[in-house]
Amino acid sequence: xxxxxxxxxxxxxxxxxLFLQLFQVEEALVINSSSxxxxxxxxxxxxxxxxxxxxxxxxxxxxxxxxxWVGEDCCKWKGVDCSxxxxxxxxxxxxxxxxxxxxxxxxxxxxxxxxxxLKYLNYLDLSSNExxxxxxxxxxxxxxxRYLDLSGNSISGSIPPSxxxxxxxxx
Numbered sequence: 001x002x003x004x005x006x007x008x009x010x011x012x013x014x015x016x017x018l019f020l021q022l023f024q025v026e027e028a029l030v031i032n033s034s035s036x037x038x039x040x041x042x043x044x045x046x047x048x049x050x051x052x053x054x055x056x057x058x059x060x061x062x063x064x065x066x067x068x069w070v071g072e073d074c075c076k077w078k079g080v081d082c083s084x085x086x087x088x089x090x091x092x093x094x095x096x097x098x099x100x101x102x103x104x105x106x107x108x109x110x111x112x113x114x115x116x117x118l119k120y121l122n123y124l125d126l127s128s129n130e131x132x133x134x135x136x137x138x139x140x141x142x143x144x145x146r147y148l149d150l151s152g153n154s155i156s157g158s159i160p161p162s163x164x165x166x167x168x169x170x171x
Contacts, residue, residue, distance in 0.1 A: 052118075
């Protein structure tokens, strides 16, 4: 039974990103650190900032990829995008980048339950890191989540039922 669950988990982790690419993040509602529009100055919501800092505290980051995660405005942090309208975090892209010319090490640790406080998150990519442990049981409660990529990690356990039966994969 354990190997069947592991096989099912592997299959879903491999196929889920392909299926979810059908749903695109609406770029018009996103502000990020590369934005040059002077009118875009919405700071992040404090609850979202705290959730991200709690998530960061549980990670190993040997390359300092999260070194920009300081200060009050998490919308300016690398890998974090926020809604221009609300300031809520809507995208978290922490996949390990392929950098052949420099040493970039993967993030390690577990996927923290604190990410579940990011209620407006619609894109989560933690792929190609060294994250381990289970997927939090209530990840399917992220009602706005449209894209999830956890591939290339050492995730263990079964896939939470809330992922398969949730409404979050709608168009």
